[in-house]
Amino acid sequence: xxxxxxxxxxxxxxxxxxxxxxxxxxxxxxxxxxxxxxxxxxxxxxxxxxxxxxxxxxxxxxxxxxxxxxxxxxxxxxxxxxxxxxxxxxxxxxxxxxxxxxxxxxxxxxxxxxxxxxxxxxxxxxxxxxxxxxxxxxxxxxxxxxxxxxxxxxxxxxxxxxxxxxxxxxxxxxxxxxxxxxxxxxxxxxxxxxxx
Numbered sequence: 001x002x003x004x005x006x007x008x009x010x011x012x013x014x015x016x017x018x019x020x021x022x023x024x025x026x027x028x029x030x031x032x033x034x035x036x037x038x039x040x041x042x043x044x045x046x047x048x049x050x051x052x053x054x055x056x057x058x059x060x061x062x063x064x065x066x067x068x069x070x071x072x073x074x075x076x077x078x079x080x081x082x083x084x085x086x087x088x089x090x091x092x093x094x095x096x097x098x099x100x101x102x103x104x105x106x107x108x109x110x111x112x113x114x115x116x117x118x119x120x121x122x123x124x125x126x127x128x129x130x131x132x133x134x135x136x137x138x139x140x141x142x143x144x145x146x147x148x149x150x151x152x153x154x155x156x157x158x159x160x161x162x163x164x165x166x167x168x169x170x171x172x173x174x175x176x177x178x179x180x181x182x183x184x185x186x187x188x189x190x191x192x193x194x195x196x
Contacts, residue, residue: 002041002083004094004136004143006166010042010082012074013056020063024074027056028082039099041083043167044141044178045069046099069101070140070176081141081166094143095136101178103127105139108153110172117158118147119168121177125152129189130181138180142166 013025026042034040034057038049047059066072074080102124109120121139123131131137131154135146142162148155163169171177 001086002046002097002099002141003086004083004097004138004141006081006083006142008082009079009165009167012076012078012080015074015076022061022066022071023050023058024061025056025058026080026082030082030084031055031057034084039085041085041097041099041141042080043069043071043074044081044097044099044138044180045071045101065101068104069178070104073176079167079170083141095138096183097138097141097143097180098183099141099180101180103179104176105179107171107173107175107177115160117160117163117168119156119158119171120153121156121179122153123179127179127181128152130185132185135185136182139177140167141178141180142168 008029010026010028013027016023031052032054034049034052036049036052039046040049045065049057050060051058061071105121105123107119107121111118131146131149133146133149137144137146144156146154147157158168
């Protein structure tokens with residue numbers, strides 16, 4: 001489990017690709033604290049550290065994950081949003097994020113008004129039912145609040161701190177983002193349908 005509060009913009013090192021998966025080396029200030037087998041959120045995708053040293057850790061990304069996320073877009077020397085798994089004793093500053101990406105959405109508009117940046121993304125119609133005004137959503141692993149819903153698009157209002165300290169500062173129209181909607185909305189849906 002994660003909170004959607006990004007701990008670090010981590011730099012991607014070597015990328016190795018084989019038939020069934022890709023392997024990423026990620027340089028991180030937390031590399032010494034990460035152990036083999038730890039869960040790490042990379043752009044909102046829960047991955048497992050398969051090797052670590054003082055400078056970087058390694059993750060494997062299987063084809064299923066590559067097909068359902070934007071991790072295939074990552075290039076050497078680019079940056080990713082990194083968050084380590086939450087501790088039970090930690091404060092929950094964002095919202096509960098599982099690291100299970102449901103869809104990839106495209107940025108259709110990005111505009112800055114005064115100190116606020118508005119990001120408009122398209123979203124799959126079947127996920128709209130889990131989106132509510134002022135509700136939570138994770139974009140590339142970042143816990144954000146939905147400011148507006150119109151048709152098949154949602155607007156996210158981003159404060160300067162979040163923009164500066166995540167990969168969103170480098171994202172523009174046409175770029176793709178990993179989407180994870182609020183898990184509690186899904187539990188409510190199942191409960192109302194009598195399936196829990």
